[in-house]
Each structure stands twice: as C-alpha cells, then as structure tokens.
Amino acid sequence: MIKDDGFAYVVAAAIKHPVCYNSSMDFSQITPADLFAVLSAAVILGCVIAFLFVLPKVRRMLPGLLQYRHLLSTMVVRDIKVKYRRSVLGILWSILNPLMMMIILTIVFSTIFRFNIENFPVYYIVGSTMYSFVTGSTTSGMNSVLNNAELIKKVYIPKYIFPLQKVLFSLVNLAFSLIAVAIVYAILQMPLHPTIPLLVIPVFYATVFSFGLSLVLSAAVVYFRDIAHLYGVLTMAWMYLTPIFYPFVLLPEIAQTVLQFNPLLHFVNYAREVMMYGSVPGLYENLYCMAFAIVTLVIGLLFFRRAQDNFILNI
Amino acid sequence: MQPIIEVSDVTMRFNMSRDKVDSLKEYFIRTVKRQLHFDEFFALQNVSFKVWPGDVLGIVGLNGSGKSTLLKLIAGIMRPSKGTIMRTGSISPLIELGAGFSADLTARENVFLNGAVLGYSKQYMAERYDEIISFAELEQFQDVAIKNYSSGMKARLGFSIATITKPEILIVDEILSVGDFLFKEKSEARIKELMGGGTTVLLVSHSLRQIETLCNRVLWLKSGRLIMDGDALEVCRAYEEGSRG
Numbered sequence: 001m002i003k004d005d006g007f008a009y010v011v012a013a014a015i016k017h018p019v020c021y022n023s024s025m026d027f028s029q030i031t032p033a034d035l036f037a038v039l040s041a042a043v044i045l046g047c048v049i050a051f052l053f054v055l056p057k058v059r060r061m062l063p064g065l066l067q068y069r070h071l072l073s074t075m076v077v078r079d080i081k082v083k084y085r086r087s088v089l090g091i092l093w094s095i096l097n098p099l100m101m102m103i104i105l106t107i108v109f110s111t112i113f114r115f116n117i118e119n120f121p122v123y124y125i126v127g128s129t130m131y132s133f134v135t136g137s138t139t140s141g142m143n144s145v146l147n148n149a150e151l152i153k154k155v156y157i158p159k160y161i162f163p164l165q166k167v168l169f170s171l172v173n174l175a176f177s178l179i180a181v182a183i184v185y186a187i188l189q190m191p192l193h194p195t196i197p198l199l200v201i202p203v204f205y206a207t208v209f210s211f212g213l214s215l216v217l218s219a220a221v222v223y224f225r226d227i228a229h230l231y232g233v234l235t236m237a238w239m240y241l242t243p244i245f246y247p248f249v250l251l252p253e254i255a256q257t258v259l260q261f262n263p264l265l266h267f268v269n270y271a272r273e274v275m276m277y278g279s280v281p282g283l284y285e286n287l288y289c290m291a292f293a294i295v296t297l298v299i300g301l302l303f304f305r306r307a308q309d310n311f312i313l314n315i
Numbered sequence: 316m317q318p319i320i321e322v323s324d325v326t327m328r329f330n331m332s333r334d335k336v337d338s339l340k341e342y343f344i345r346t347v348k349r350q351l352h353f354d355e356f357f358a359l360q361n362v363s364f365k366v367w368p369g370d371v372l373g374i375v376g377l378n379g380s381g382k383s384t385l386l387k388l389i390a391g392i393m394r395p396s397k398g399t400i401m402r403t404g405s406i407s408p409l410i411e412l413g414a415g416f417s418a419d420l421t422a423r424e425n426v427f428l429n430g431a432v433l434g435y436s437k438q439y440m441a442e443r444y445d446e447i448i449s450f451a452e453l454e455q456f457q458d459v460a461i462k463n464y465s466s467g468m469k470a471r472l473g474f475s476i477a478t479i480t481k482p483e484i485l486i487v488d489e490i491l492s493v494g495d496f497l498f499k500e501k502s503e504a505r506i507k508e509l510m511g512g513g514t515t516v517l518l519v520s521h522s523l524r525q526i527e528t529l530c531n532r533v534l535w536l537k538s539g540r541l542i543m544d545g546d547a548l549e550v551c552r553a554y555e556e557g558s559r560g
Contacts, residue, residue, distance in 0.1 A: 071431035078428060082419045155432055156391035226338040309394045312387075313329060314337070 007283065010038040036260070037284045040291035047294045068158055072165055079169045094176035098125060098132070099183065105245055117247050119276065125184050126275050127244040127268045129177050130202065134210050134264055135235040137170030141214025142221050142231060149315040159308045160301075163214035167207060174203065181275075193278030201286075202270035208293035209263055215300030219307035222314050242268055263292035317403065318365035319484060319515050320389060325398035327359040327384055327539075358384040359395075359539045368404075368483075371516045373530035373547060375523070375554050381539040382519045386486050389517065404483030404515075407433065418462035422453055422472060425461050429476045443479050450501075451475035471498055478505050485509055488519045523551050 009030050084091055102125045109115055109124075117123050144162035145152070152159060185192070221227045242264045248256065259265055266289050273281050336342050359381045366372055374382050387393045388400055416425050426447055430440035440447075448457050451471040461469065478485075487506065510516055510529070520526055526533060526547060533550035535543040535557075542557070543550050 067434045068431075070436045071434070074428050074431040074437070078417055078420060078424070081424070082417070085419070151432065153392065157432060224337065224339040224342065226340055230339070312393050 040287040095180045098180045137167045137210040141166040142217035145218040195274040198274040205289040206267045212296030212300035215304040320366040321401040325395045328396040373526040373533040376536035380536040406484040407482035
C-alpha cells in the first residue's frame with residue numbers, strides 16, 4: 001500500500017522548507033506515487049485558482065444558466081420516459097442486463113480461467129457498473145450534439161446542455177443498476193460495510209470525468225464523424241485495460257505502472273474498496289481521481305467553448 | 316431611447332469545402348494529397364442597422380440574399396464572423412415551428428419540453444397550458460404521441476406555444492401560412508395583437524402585400540449586402556423594380 005506521508009516529504013523539498021535539512025526525514029524513500037500525488041495536488045490547486053479568476057464571468061452567465069435548468073430536467077425525464085415506456089420489462093431491463101452478464105462471466109471465469117478472486121460475482125459487477133457508467137455516458141454524450149442538430153439549428157440553447165443531460169441520464173441508469181448490485185449482495189450475503197454509502201465519491205469523480213470527456217467527444221465528432229467508430233473500438237480496449245474481470249496483480253509490473261494513467265482503474269478500485277473491502281482509499285487515491293476529473297473537465301470546457309460556434313456550420 | 320437590437324458591421328463568412336470532409340480518414344488522406352480546399356462564401360457583408368422598441372421591421376430579398384442568416388444571428392443561433400450584435404430583451408424565435416418536439420412524447424409532455432427549450436419554467440407553462448391547447452384546437456388529442464399528429468396539427472401546436480408568451484422581440488420567418496385558412500386568420504390576428512402590445516417584430520416574408528400592411532420599416536438585402544433601409548412602401552417598390560431589372 002502507498003504510504004501517504006511521502007507527500008509531506010516532496011512538498012517540503014519543493015518549497016525548500018528548513019525541515020529538509022533535518023536529517024530525520026528520509027528523502028530516498030520518495031516514490032513515483034508521491035510525486036504524482038503532489039503533481040495532482042498542484043494541478044487541482046491550479047484549476048481552483050484559475051476558476052476563482054473567471055468567477056465574475058461565470059456569475060454574469062448564471063441567470064442564463066438557471067433559466068435552462070428546467071430544460072435540463074425536462075430532457076432527462078423525457079429520456080427516462082422514452083427509454084422505459086416502450087419495453088415490456090421496463091426498468092427491469094436495467095437490472096436484468098448486468099445480472100445476466102455477471103452470471104455468464106462468472107461461469108466463464110470460474111471454470112475456464114480460474115482467476116483466484118474472492119467473491120468474483122461482486123468483484124465483477126461493481127467493476128462493470130462503473131465501467132458501463134463511464135463508457136455509456138460518454139458514448140451517448142458523444143452523440144448528443146449531433147442528435148440534437150435540428151434543435152441547435154433553430155433555437156438558441158447553451159449547447160453543453162446536451163452532453164450534460166446524457167451524463168445525468170446515465171447517472172439515473174446507474175442508480176437502477178445498483179439494484180442489481182444489491183441483489184447480488186443479498187444472494188451472496190456479502191457483509192454490509194459501513195463504507196458502502198461512500199460509493200457516491202467515486203461516482204462523483206466518474207461523473208465529472210465523463211462530462212469532461214463527453215464535451216471533448218461531442219465537439220470532435222461534429223467535425224469528424226468517424227470518431228464515433230473509433231471510440232467504439234477504444235471503449236472495447238478500455239474494458240481490457242481496466243481490471244473488471246481479472247485481478248490487477250496478474251499483470252506484469254510494467255503494465256501495472258503504465259495503467260496508473262487509466263482514470264477508470266482508479267474509479268473502479270475506489271468503488272471496490274468502499275463496496276467490498278470496507279476501507280476508504282487514502283489521500284493519494286483521492287488526489288489522483290480528483291486530478292483526472294478536474295483536468296478532463298477543464299480540457300473539455302475549453303475545447304467545447306472553442307468548437308461550439310462552428311457547430312451549426314457542420315451539423 | 317435605447318435601440319433594442321443593434322447590428323453593427325456584421326459579416327458572416329462560411330467555409331464551403333467543395334467536397335464535404337467530415338471524417339478523420341478523409342481529412343488525413345486529403346491533407347496528404349494536398350486536396351483540402353475551402354471556398355469562402357459571404358452570406359452577409361458589413362451589415363449595420365438599429366431596431367427600436369416597437370418597430371415592425373420587414374426584411375425582403377431574393378432567395379439566398381442572407382435573410383435567414385441575419386435572423387439566426389439575431390436569435391443567437393449563430394455568431395457573426397465579424398462585427399457585433401447587441402440585443403436587449405427576451406426573444407421568441409419563430410424560425411421553424413415545433414423545433415425540438417419529441418416524437419415519442421404526447422402533446423402535453425411536448426408543451427413543457429418546448430417551453431423549456433424556449434427557457435420557460437414548468438410552472439410558467441402549466442399556467443398557460445390550457446390556453447395553448449385551446450388556441451391550437453387540440454383538446455381531443457392532448458394525450459396522443461406527437462408522431463401520430465398531422466403536420467398541420469404539429470405546426471399549430473408549435474405556433475401556439477411560441478406566441479403564448481409575450482416576448483419583447485418576435486422573429487417571424489415565413490410562418491404566417493400555418494394550417495388551414497381559419498387558423499391562418501387566427502394566427503395573423505395573434506401576431507397583430509402582439510404588435511399592438513409593443514412587441515418588436517422582425518418579419519421575413521415573400522409576400523410584399525403582407526410586408527406593406529404590417530411593417531413600418533423595411534430592409535432590403537441583396538447578396539448579403541444591405542441595399543436599402545427605410546419606409547415600407549418605398550423599399551418594397553424599389554425592391555420589386557430593382558430585382559426585375
């Protein structure tokens with residue numbers, strides 16, 4: 001496990017604090033993990049300061065944004081109605097789908113590959129719920145601008161509403177698939193750790209991250225339609241690059257290091273920590289997740305803002 | 316008095332690629348083969364004018380002269396390539412009726428959705444719901460999915476929603492021909508009522524008779540340039556003669 005106190009060493013060294021010259025601190029023990037954590041903290045701090053600078057501008061836009069919150073909620077409700085009205089099993093599908101996938105994969109991986117994972121069904125369903133949330137929301141977010149082309153051509157609406165709406169809708173779907181998780185918990189009689197409600201933390205990180213990514217994708221796909229196909233392949237690769245149905249320690253060490261740059265890995269691990277192992281990830285994990293989420297959001301907002309004025313000429 | 320809309324030196328330039336390049340693959344191949352050409356097209360060039368509160372401004376011009384582009388710029392749907400547009404006051408764009416209707420939802424749900432698209436709250440729409448439905452004469456069909464509506468019914472509902480609110484600026488683009496002749500009379504009466512209430516109206520129409528009767532001022536656009544700006548009768552006459560010539 002990562003030792004969180006390395007953080008203090010790096011900060012102390014960076015600001016040349018007198019404590020550096022105190023021999024009681026051992027700098028040779030600073031790991032890359034410590035450096036990344038400090039880097040993450042610096043990035044988060046930078047984003048927060050940058051945000052404070054643009055705050056007056058945001059405040060001026062606020063009345064306009066509040067005006068459209070009704071649109072946002074109405075569109076989310078519309079999506080839910082359209083999705084569930086026409087199917088006989090309705091909401092049940094959102095629960096049955098992950099359950100059936102879990103049963104199939106449990107059979108496959110407990111008989112053929114025999115990974116030694118305790119409570120494989122739970123391990124899988126928690127991981128795949130997070131994965132489906134991120135890829136599902138970004139995929140529908142990606143297409144949201146193109147699908148609303150007719151509206152964008154005729155009325156003025158702040159355009160980021162479309163990807164945001166899809167991410168929020170995926171959040172509703174996530175809530176339904178958590179029922180599936182609850183069923184698995186009940187059947188396997190998993191211990192109910194007091195940390196389970198903390199699942200909202202990784203879900204929050206993943207939501208911010210997905211919104212940022214959706215902003216980038218939805219703007220890019222307006223100019224280059226084949227990005228949609230490309231992303232389909234990428235999400236497939238993403239599934240194998242995230243330990244959803246295999247144990248992470250199975251990978252060679254170099255792969256384990258490289259995959260630290262996969263944001264989904266951290267969200268999935270975080271969810272499993274609070275859901276299965278009853279522990280709360282430390283400062284480092286939170287810093288990584290936050291940095292991934294904030295950086296993606298900032299890139300998304302900047303990219304989308306630049307691109308949105310020309311949407312109408314390309315859709 | 317403050318102008319309600321101020322258009323200053325607006326130019327709208329479109330890049331028109333000869334063949335539409337909309338995939339990465341295509342873009343990559345053409346960049347390598349150096350075949351990436353863009354043609355520039357000016358939909359509007361250096362257009363400036365002011366609109367005062369209460370004006371009923373007509374815009375005339377042949378097809379492709381930039382009328383719809385100008386309206387879209389004023390509505391905020393597009394941003395000008397050059398120049399600025401200042402606007403004060405709420406705006407209701409009647410550019411295309413029923414934009415944003417969701418086919419799978421009922422008329423009732425679509426009223427609220429469409430109201431939200433125009434930026435109105437649920438409560439605001441709930442207060443006006445009955446009036447919207449009765450003006451559109453759709454009482455029997457309010458719980459039918461929109462996809463089963465005829466195009467006339469859809470247009471009536473769209474018109475009813477867009478005009479139920481009292482916007483400060485109303486943009487009307489060739490939509491006074493909605494529905495049958497009875498509904499047409501009713502919708503013209505509604506527009507006139509809004510004008511009487513002090514709403515500023517921007518009207519695009521190919522019917523010069525309509526422009527002459529409704530407008531107090533007319534702009535004439537020709538190939539994206541503002542040719543004339545003045546009294547309705549005068550501009551309409553000049554437009555007719557100038558376009559034939």
